[in-house]
Amino acid sequence: MPSDACSCPSGDGLRPVWHCQNAPNAAAAVSALQPSRNIATPRPKGACLTASLVDFQTEDQDGMCNILQVRWTLTPKTSPQPWIACSGCGCQKPFRSSGKIRLNANGKRLDAWLVYKCIDCDKTWNRTLFERRTVQDLGPSTLEALQRSDPDWVQAQEFDLDGLKRKAKRIDEPPDVILRKQTIRAASGWTLLDIEISAEFPVNLRFDRLLASELAISRSRLQALRDGGKLRAHPDRNDVFRHKVKDGVRIILDLSEIADRQAIGESAANSDNG
Template identity: 45%
Template sequence: MSCTLRVRWTLIANRFPRPWRSCPRCGIQRAFECSGKFRLNANGRRLDAWLVYKCTTCDDTWNHTLFERRNARDLDPDLLSSLEANDPSLVERYAFDVAALRRFAHRVEEFAGRVARKEEIANGPAAPARLEIALATQIPFAIRLDRLLAAELGLPRARISAMEHAGHITTAAGLNRPVRDGCRVEIDLTVGDADVILRNARP
């Protein structure tokens, strides 16, 4: 029987990234919040699409360009329907494209996500010697892996760092890197803090 407990943590976003731009009405750099709404404009057979943002101070709008002068016949019908319906999953896809936002912003303010669900991948042993955590998320997060582990496992970040340096926490991603989908973390439970770690790692 395996001595490893395998769990999956699914992360979701607390809020959308906020681009900071010069607000024409305020006259200075302001944070802009995603409105969750698309704007479409048709010029003959050509379509333009934007994701609408609002200044957090004065509500002035900024239209973040998604595409311009696109032939309607070349568009996926499902994409067009999603744009017209302000599909939340499509809003999320564009709102979390930080690389695209940075091309139009002075800077982009990112926020940490949170673990929405913890589940055991398979029935594990009653007293496991190792813990494997698989992280699942559909979007990139700004939070570092060591900060996430410290917050969710109930341990000081210094303890997480010490365990990594001693080889008791291993991950290919590196603990000082942002959380990404598919990241796996293995923890040796034979060196202390096992009760606290298991209690917080499980559902």
């Protein structure tokens, strides 16, 4: 085996040393990535190096032996509810989508609405999707989706918040979600928890509340981890954890010094939600 190869059990024995972690410090791992004019001193065989939290985005994580990587896929249970003047109730009320499309042909042109119902009296409101569109403009796939009220196509309209805001001044976004957790990588002896967020539609739930709930730890403890540089997000900004969950965000927790690391990892990988 080459002298600069890692003999970590999770690897193939032929990866560069900086993929793994048992080195004296993270600086040594970083220096291993830099070009040098001198021949590097071979590292002891069997050594595994802990990845620097700072460099997690640039490391080749396929070769890292200290990662528990999971993907959280969030799907809202309830679509946004616009507040509309209800003729049955005599006041503004939230309306829920019925999931049904109404089509009307006027010569060679079509009008389409998504039918909503008052949550109290079931009076309907037809939300205009388009007017006076030709069949050729729509295309066969869109026309078919309209004709059979295709659930996926309808859902995309339901979560078109920009379109809804043009129809209603107030829109309720229920925070309830279906959460599916998938383990991507689970290295033995992991110390870094990597959570990838997948959310196709807007979710009315703050990051800190999501993490506290699903990792079974308090928000004050999350803040302490954040303040200590042990909790990061990518893309990152100072107040990211107080904002709504966004698709594509990565959450990284360095739990190397945390006594209940395994319990947190189990919460991250397993879910009773949905």
